[in-house]
Amino acid sequence: MGLTITEKIMARASGRETVRPGELVWVNVDMAMMQDSGGPRRIANHLEHLNASVWNPDNITIVSDHFVPPSNETEARIQAITRAWVKKYGIKKFHEFEGICHIVPIEKGYVRPGILMVGGDSHSCTGGAMGAMVVALGSTDMLGVVVTGKTWLRVPETIKIVWEGKLPPGTYAKDMVLANLKQLGTAGATYKVLEFTGDTVRNLPLDERIILTNMSIEMGAKTGIIEPDETVLKYMEEKKVEFNPVYSDPDAEYSRILVCEAEELEPLVACPHSPDNVAAAASLSGVSVDQAYIGGCTGGKYHDLATAAGILKGQKVAAGTRLLVAPASQKVLQRALADGVLETLLNAGATLLPPACGPCGGLSMGVLSDGERCISSTNRNFRGRMGSSDSEVYLGSAATVAASSVTGRITDPREFIRS
């Protein structure tokens, strides 16, 4: 019996020929990522108390993005602690004010096909779009990794999601993953890996694939992964780093295989207060929105901004609605600035936020008041996620968010797509 891409990565990382689902194995970690909220501030004291050092500063990356820029002294202190910590332990892969912790490591070439990476943030699964296995851990688990370079993992079963056919105009990777969420629910992939495949996936640019792996955690998955094809290998060429891509065997075993038809897809929206509470965007046209947000590791990449600009060209954000845009990284912002995408967004009336997590987790500027409603290109709409417990968040593609910002109510983006 063959192995899945995930099993091959875990076998290599645990120094074994093969692994089987259900086994507990110790793995050598190739790369570890932490962000400012759950990172150095949470482990610095323990590390000192244990009189321990870090296993390998070159295999640790720290990205400050949650409290960026800090909006009060407490947050500023967290940034200062983070800065002092990376200096003390000689960590050079440190990035602050550069973007989000799931996007910057991909841009920098840290997330290489075939590696086993751990990240101190639940959306670390994002990196699976590069053909790497990236598993999210909490702070204390990360402390263990930082000291020893190892952690234990249960070898997960894999659910294969095959997407076939051409995406209809107005539909995107976000609609694909919301369709999967509707089918599987928020616990449908608990302890399992989601492997996305099929010609629809292979035809997606990297920015779009990232949405599929990023939202795997929303189905409870240990991680999401996509085999590294030409798109990824070409992307990696520019990074000038070595890597060994691995692929699933044709006779690999899957716990379940879901086949999804792209042709049948329509623009979808997740309604409050759960990402699996999915309905057609067209069925929600009576729902008004106070805020529209394009941003986050899921929905603030260049492709998202460019898609939104395609909808917003020559349009204006509705009176009584505000559109906030936070590029996922400085690099995204630079590119959008260079080719006019940013200008289009600003001309439509968008407010530009710094490249960071922004209001997605309710931590930074752009949070919601009681009774307010937001449509967002991000990944979670739990009660109170973006501010008040009495606010509501709807999730959709950047196109759906952009279209909704123009009408001031939830809108099927196909109303704005000229064919």
Add this chain to the structure above:
Amino acid sequence: METIRGRVWKFGDDVNTDVIAPGKYLKLPNDEMAKHVFEGIDPELPEKIKPGDIVVGGANFGSGSSRESAPAAIKYAGVSAVVAVFFARIFFRNAINLGLPVLECPESDKIQQGDELEIDLVNGTIRNLTRGEVYQASRLPEHIQELIKVGGLVPHLEQELEDR
């Protein structure tokens, strides 16, 4: 601490980390976060939950974020154990690493708000003293029980380093 006795706070399915430990308080240290535990469900809960109480949830308890603040807030609020049908994987690991007992019990749904439970952590037996019922939770491996007993991964590492 191998037997725990306490009063139940009952929750439903899919209790997520954002309602346990709201994002707006993530800048605070964990002991202060505990003053806001479950605030996303009911702002009065942090006042009502008392040391020794037991939290019982349905399916998929602790879904969402990897924030350790969620199990930490529950622990620092004095909650002695969390029982659920099953847990989201990151929350489960985080709870064990912090020394917060977590028990997976398919019969969690039979437990009601305010019930008095007695939990044997060694063999995973849950006695519902209010209803006169006994449930069996999945038994945690011995090395995990040991980790919980000493208070989590950090005290465990300390002990290991001392023993060397």
